[in-house]
Amino acid sequence: xxxxxxxxxxxxxxxxxxxxxxxxxxxxxxxxxxxxxxxxxxxxxxxxxxxxxxxxxxxxxxxxxxxxxxxxxxxxxxxxxxxxxxxxxxxxxxxxxxxxxxxxxxxxxxxxxxxxxxxxxxxxxxxxxxxxxxxxxxxxxxxxxxxxxxxxxxxxxxxxxxxxxxxxxxxxxxxxxxxxxxxxxxxxx
Numbered sequence: 001x002x003x004x005x006x007x008x009x010x011x012x013x014x015x016x017x018x019x020x021x022x023x024x025x026x027x028x029x030x031x032x033x034x035x036x037x038x039x040x041x042x043x044x045x046x047x048x049x050x051x052x053x054x055x056x057x058x059x060x061x062x063x064x065x066x067x068x069x070x071x072x073x074x075x076x077x078x079x080x081x082x083x084x085x086x087x088x089x090x091x092x093x094x095x096x097x098x099x100x101x102x103x104x105x106x107x108x109x110x111x112x113x114x115x116x117x118x119x120x121x122x123x124x125x126x127x128x129x130x131x132x133x134x135x136x137x138x139x140x141x142x143x144x145x146x147x148x149x150x151x152x153x154x155x156x157x158x159x160x161x162x163x164x165x166x167x168x169x170x171x172x173x174x175x176x177x178x179x180x181x182x183x184x185x186x187x188x189x
Contacts, residue, residue, distance in 0.1 A: 004022065004024065006023060006027075006067065006068035006069060007061075007063045007067055007068045009022055009023055009068070010023060010058055010061045010068040010071070011061065011063065013055075013058050014058055016130050017046060017055075017186060020055055020058060023054075023068065023072070024051060027069065027072050028047065028051075030144075031047060031049050031050055031072060031073070031076050031145065032044075033142070033143070034073065034080075034142070034143050035050075035076065035080060037138075037142055038080055039080060039084075042083065042185045046076075046079055046080060046083055049079050049095055050072075050075055050076045052162075053075055053078075053079060054071075054072060054075045057075070060121050064143070065152060066149065066152030066153075067149065069145075069149065070145065070149040070150075070152040071152075073139065073143065073145065073153045074152070074153045074154075074155075077135075077153055077154070118176055120173065121175045121176060122175070122176070124175065125171055125172050125175040126172075127132075128171070129168050129171065130164075132154060132156065132164060132167070133164045134167040134168065135154055136150050136151075136154065136161055136164055136165045136168060137165060137168040137169065137172070139154075140154060140165060147161050147162050148161070150165070
C-alpha cells in the first residue's frame with residue numbers, strides 16, 4: 001500500500017475506488033457529529049448523502065486548497081445547507097421565511113446545552129452573529145478544526161477567518177462575563 005495519508009487516499013481513490021473506504025472509516029464519526037448537532041432528526045440520512053456526494057465528486061479534491069478532512073467538512077456543510085434550503089418552506093409555513101430558516105436550528109442546540117444557566121446568553125449571541133462567524137466558531141469549537149481548516153470549509157481566506165473568529169469569541173466572552181461573576185450552584189458567595 002502506498003501511504004495512509006488522507007489526501008493521498010482521496011487522490012488515489014479517483015483511480016482505485018477502494019482507497020476511499022479508509023476515509024469513510026476515519027471521518028464518519030466526526031462528520032456524523034457535525035450533522036447530529038445541527039440536524040439531529042436527519043443526521044443519518046444526511047451522512048449517507050455526504051458520502052455519496054464525496055465519492056461522486058472525489059476527483060474535484062485539490063490538495064492546494066486544503067486537506068481531505070476540510071474538503072469532507074465542506075461537502076458536509078454543502079449537504080447540510082441544501083437540506084436547510086429544502087426544509088425552509090416547511091419550517092416557515094408558506095414559502096417565505098427569514099434568513100435564519102437556512103441556518104442552524106438553534107432551538108434544538110439550545111435544548112442540549114449542559115450549561116442551562118448560560119444557554120440563553122450563548123443562544124442570543126450565536127443568533128446575533130453573522131452566519132459566517134457563527135459557522136467558524138462552531139467548526140472550531142465543536143468540530144475541532146483549526147481556523148485555517150474552517151476557512152477552507154467555508155471558502156474564505158485564513159486571515160479573514162481568524163479575525164472573524166476573534167470577533168465571534170470576543171462577543172461570546174463579553175456576553176458570558178456577567179454569568180461568570182455569579183456564584184455556581186453549591187458554592188458560597
